[in-house]
Amino acid sequence: MTETTPPRPTVAVIGGGYAGFKAAKALDDIADVTLVDPSDSFLHNVASWRALVEPEWVDRIFLPYDRLLHRGRFVQDRAVAVDGREVTLASGARLEPDYLILATGSSYPFPAKSDETRTTVAQARFRDAHQELRSAKRVLLVGAGPAGLELAGEIKSAFPDKHVTLVDAGPDILPGRFDQALRDELRAQLDKLGIELKLGSALDELPDVPPATAGPVSVTTASGERIDADIWYRCFGVTVRTDYLRGALADVRDDRGYVRVDDQLRVVGQDRVFAIGDVSTADVKMAGMASGQAELVAGNLRTLITGEGQTTAYVAPGPMILVPLGPDGGAGMLPWIEGVAGPEAASEIKGRGMLVDTYSAQFDAPPASERA
Numbered sequence: 001m002t003e004t005t006p007p008r009p010t011v012a013v014i015g016g017g018y019a020g021f022k023a024a025k026a027l028d029d030i031a032d033v034t035l036v037d038p039s040d041s042f043l044h045n046v047a048s049w050r051a052l053v054e055p056e057w058v059d060r061i062f063l064p065y066d067r068l069l070h071r072g073r074f075v076q077d078r079a080v081a082v083d084g085r086e087v088t089l090a091s092g093a094r095l096e097p098d099y100l101i102l103a104t105g106s107s108y109p110f111p112a113k114s115d116e117t118r119t120t121v122a123q124a125r126f127r128d129a130h131q132e133l134r135s136a137k138r139v140l141l142v143g144a145g146p147a148g149l150e151l152a153g154e155i156k157s158a159f160p161d162k163h164v165t166l167v168d169a170g171p172d173i174l175p176g177r178f179d180q181a182l183r184d185e186l187r188a189q190l191d192k193l194g195i196e197l198k199l200g201s202a203l204d205e206l207p208d209v210p211p212a213t214a215g216p217v218s219v220t221t222a223s224g225e226r227i228d229a230d231i232w233y234r235c236f237g238v239t240v241r242t243d244y245l246r247g248a249l250a251d252v253r254d255d256r257g258y259v260r261v262d263d264q265l266r267v268v269g270q271d272r273v274f275a276i277g278d279v280s281t282a283d284v285k286m287a288g289m290a291s292g293q294a295e296l297v298a299g300n301l302r303t304l305i306t307g308e309g310q311t312t313a314y315v316a317p318g319p320m321i322l323v324p325l326g327p328d329g330g331a332g333m334l335p336w337i338e339g340v341a342g343p344e345a346a347s348e349i350k351g352r353g354m355l356v357d358t359y360s361a362q363f364d365a366p367p368a369s370e371r372a
């Protein structure tokens with residue numbers, strides 16, 4: 001009698017962003033993985049601002065899904081209804097995997113993230129956005145968190161003659177559990193770059209022209225100051241994407257829309273449905289955390305599938321960040337560097353290459369130097 005191999009369990013991963021692609025890839029050898037995303041390529045949005053100011057980067061930040069998985073399959077589609085482990089896609093196709101991972105992340109105004117499903121269309125929009133920025137002399141950035149700071153640094157590094165104003169209602173830059181020394185270092189560098197900061201006074205209203213589009217911008221702060229610009233960018237707000245939750249999953253969101261998870265990142269009340277990355281309540285909304293959560297869930301599923309080892313709980317790594325200000329500047333807080341990581345570290349670890357080669361390798365794509 002011949003022994004038959006038991007069928008491999010099925011895993012569906014909904015959303016191929018930083019969390020989803022990582023989980024899908026990590027399980028490719030042990031399960032029948034289906035990765036679903038509406039777009040034909042992963043957008044490495046950590047480098048979006050660089051591609052906005054330097055269009056030769058546009059081709060490098062889109063990484064096609066077609067070579068990500070060796071055994072599993074990529075399905076270009078969108079989940080429109082998910083109830084327990086039953087998934088309905090926009091095409092009408094249905095999935096009912098043994099394990100389901102929700103990783104649909106969040107949206108952010110273009111060009112930080114993109115909702116285009118075809119790479120060529122998204123890339124054309126990036127190039128158009130570059131032309132819009134080029135034509136503007138005065139740039140207004142609303143939001144002095146990491147996205148706003150990075151964009152300010154990118155614009156001033158690429159176009160030193162543009163006037164950049166960064167406004168925020170908060171009293172200081174970079175909210176969050178970061179050392180004040182980091183804010184001080186970043187502010188000193190912003191000052192040196194000639195970026196004008198207007199903190200501690202909210203705008204009465206957001207500009208009435210769309211963001212990232214050249215057009216006369218005129219706003220007033222609560223303290224009565226008027227700011228005029230030729231273009232503006234919205235650099236705040238994460239809009240979580242969970243509109244497909246139905247039935248057994250209809251009530252799993254907290255009051256901000258995030259999917260509530262337990263310490264192993266299982267959706268509350270579910271033993272085989274997980275939520276990772278920006279979509280979940282597990283941690284702060286960063287690609288690094290999304291990636292760590294994907295590794296945790298993939299490791300736990302491997303344990304459950306093989307019966308070897310023990311599952312573990314997610315432990316939030318604590319505050320860490322690296323904010324490049326252009327290719328050569330910036331600062332951060334990293335666990336392996338004592339005190340503030342300065343511009344050299346920011347440039348070497350992130351600012352110069354924007355981690356493009358790291359992500360290209362994951363997608364089996366050539367390094368940036370061999371592409372556009």
Ligand SMILES: Cc1cc2nc3c(=O)[nH]c(=O)nc-3n(C[C@H](O)[C@H](O)[C@H](O)COP(=O)(O)OP(=O)(O)OC[C@H]3O[C@@H](n4cnc5c(N)ncnc54)[C@H](O)[C@@H]3O)c2cc1C
Binds near residue numbers: 015016020038
């Ligand atoms: C400009 C900018 C710079 C940033 N820089 C950094 C940084 O330097 N470091 C850092 O750690 N973090 C950074 N972040 C934050 C980081 O981008 C997010 O935390 C990260 O994208 C979260 O990954 P995710 O996989 O959870 O979600 P996402 O990256 O948002 O991916 C979700 C995926 O799900 C897909 N999807 C959505 N709805 C559906 C559906 N219904 N069906 C199927 N698929 C769906 C989307 O197409 C998308 O591909 C930055 C964010 C921005 C905007």
